[in-house]
Amino acid sequence: MATGRTHRPATRSRGIPEATVARLPLYLRALTALSERSVPTVSSEELAAAAGVNSAKLRKDFSYLGSYGTRGVGYDVEYLVYQISRELGLTQDWPVVIVGIGNLGAALANYGGFASRGFRVAALIDADPAMAGKPVAGIGVQHTDELEHIIESNGVSIGVIATPAGAAQQVCDRLVAAGVTSILNFAPTVLTVPDGVDVRKVDLSIELQILAFHEQRKAGEDGGPDGGAPAPAGRAAAAVTGDRKGPDGDVPAVMPA
Amino acid sequence: MATGRTHRPATRSRGIPEATVARLPLYLRALTALSERSVPTVSSEELAAAAGVNSAKLRKDFSYLGSYGTRGVGYDVEYLVYQISRELGLTQDWPVVIVGIGNLGAALANYGGFASRGFRVAALIDADPAMAGKPVAGIGVQHTDELEHIIESNGVSIGVIATPAGAAQQVCDRLVAAGVTSILNFAPTVLTVPDGVDVRKVDLSIELQILAFHEQRKAGEDGGPDGGAPAPAGRAAAAVTGDRKGPDGDVPAVMPA
DNA sequence: CCATCTTTGTGCACGCGTTCACAAAGACAT
DNA sequence: ATGTCTTTGTGAACGCGTGCACAAAGATGG
Numbered sequence A, B: 001m002a003t004g005r006t007h008r009p010a011t012r013s014r015g016i017p018e019a020t021v022a023r024l025p026l027y028l029r030a031l032t033a034l035s036e037r038s039v040p041t042v043s044s045e046e047l048a049a050a051a052g053v054n055s056a057k058l059r060k061d062f063s064y065l066g067s068y069g070t071r072g073v074g075y076d077v078e079y080l081v082y083q084i085s086r087e088l089g090l091t092q093d094w095p096v097v098i099v100g101i102g103n104l105g106a107a108l109a110n111y112g113g114f115a116s117r118g119f120r121v122a123a124l125i126d127a128d129p130a131m132a133g134k135p136v137a138g139i140g141v142q143h144t145d146e147l148e149h150i151i152e153s154n155g156v157s158i159g160v161i162a163t164p165a166g167a168a169q170q171v172c173d174r175l176v177a178a179g180v181t182s183i184l185n186f187a188p189t190v191l192t193v194p195d196g197v198d199v200r201k202v203d204l205s206i207e208l209q210i211l212a213f214h215e216q217r218k219a220g221e222d223g224g225p226d227g228g229a230p231a232p233a234g235r236a237a238a239a240v241t242g243d244r245k246g247p248d249g250d251v252p253a254v255m256p257a
Numbered sequence C: 001c002c003a004t005c006t007t008t009g010t011g012c013a014c015g016c017g018t019t020c021a022c023a024a025a026g027a028c029a030t
Numbered sequence D: 001a002t003g004t005c006t007t008t009g010t011g012a013a014c015g016c017g018t019g020c021a022c023a024a025a026g027a028t029g030g
Helices: A018-036 A044-051 A055-065 A077-088 A103-110 A112-116 A144-154 A165-178 A204-218 B018-036 B044-051 B055-065 B077-088 B103-110 B112-116 B144-154 B165-178 B204-219
Strands: A074-076 A094-099 A119-126 A139-143 A158-161 A182-185 A198-201 B074-076 B094-099 B119-126 B139-143 B158-161 B182-185 B198-201
Touching: A018 A044, A018 A055, A018 A077, A018 B204, A044 A055, A044 A074, A055 A077, A074 A077, A077 B204, A094 A103, A094 A144, A094 A165, A094 B204, A103 A112, A103 A119, A103 B103, A112 A119, A112 B204, A119 A144, A119 B204, A139 A144, A144 A165, A158 A165, A158 B204, A165 A182, A182 B204, A198 B204, A204 B018, A204 B077, A204 B094, A204 B112, A204 B119, A204 B158, A204 B182, A204 B198, B018 B044, B018 B055, B018 B077, B044 B055, B044 B074, B055 B077, B074 B077, B094 B103, B094 B144, B094 B165, B103 B112, B103 B119, B112 B119, B119 B144, B139 B144, B144 B165, B158 B165, B165 B182
Parallel strands: A094 A119, A094 A158, A119 A139, A158 A182, A182 A198, B094 B119, B094 B158, B119 B139, B158 B182, B182 B198
Antiparallel strands: none
């Protein structure tokens, strides 16, 4: 995923590993919770437990950011919150547009997580003229015709696509042409974008299929085709605790199939 | 391979690589599209392009499943669709429960992808008594009290959590106790589960934060690493928030209210 | 100031996943 | 059949991420 990651193979000095970047939000969340409880410092062990990761991994992750801990004591919560926020670019405000205001788009618009940390829903856009002006999450839905204008006048660089699969690529092209360089795609389609544009996808059906694979494996290799009751409490073989990185999933409307 | 009947020389003594499993749904989607267009065969090159991956990777992925291709020709679309479906366990029907029927839960319930490929929404569950009986996506919402009964009588082994963060762990515990062994978690929390239970998480705010990180990097590829204000120096005039730290606790859930 | 204790930061080894590159296998034409 | 051409399947190299284990750094107490 993440296209355009290749500019110069020589950029490693300031480069934080992708896997680490993916975990920073996790640490940040745990740290914020501690901050609210006015906890002054945490050890890597404690924080790792709260974030659900290995302490050695956490320490190595932080080492990429710099030496923000104190040996024998731990990490200063407030300071770390600030450093991670800054590293993630959350100290600035990111205007975001959501395209495709169906069930999912509306859910996203109402999602508290958007407004709560550096992200602001700049506009809701839908191709259906009947939706125009209709208020969703306190914001009036605008027609697709306005897309370019909205993006340019608001300086939007992050777009969320929650349209049906069939419209996704087209919407994507327009977003990119208008200046968007980061896209979060909920449509079950592979998006093609030029270099320099990042795309992350969230695909519900893929997540479910992965779960089904493991579930089937747990149920034993029985040929039993029926969707009957799987025996619970069975001692499974491989227990893969869901802690993978890349999300794949899909969500929106009808998927052709 | 070119080995006898029973594959698995020594390499795959235990299973298909996790990374490969995660891509199978991607291939399946592309293959289904080809199948609908009545395309009889595809080369690894074509299919890889459609799925957005490297052709060598695709071939290696398929090699874990067995030798389903024909050299000089490619892969038989229909046959491959069947094999992958079977491998993923999609030839059987998986009853799924969705807990937390807020904006997101409702969107998921309405999502066509559920019914379309091996998954069936067995029940919608919410803690709010006012929701009980209310039809969402043609299914009556049931109260949390019914959770255990629903799971056991329907043989549900996959659960979807779309509740606020605060309720997620509790719901998770009840699901697991009732027999669920695979969970798809949309709540922004780290879930703790016993061995043998799979958890996959989908976290919108994390995805956005990762995009923000890359976006910030694109905006200023030259700024000094250490010491202070990262120049927003990006496109347009994205308002820079001076300080908005405050009370916000980033516990953005998919919450209803 | 020195000893001891705690916890970080990291060198190193290991394993997984990706990619290359090519021999093997089959289709197809002659 | 035989040769050529296409495409698979895979051995091997490489790079990234993970986890161990420990020395360094600082706190703490006498």
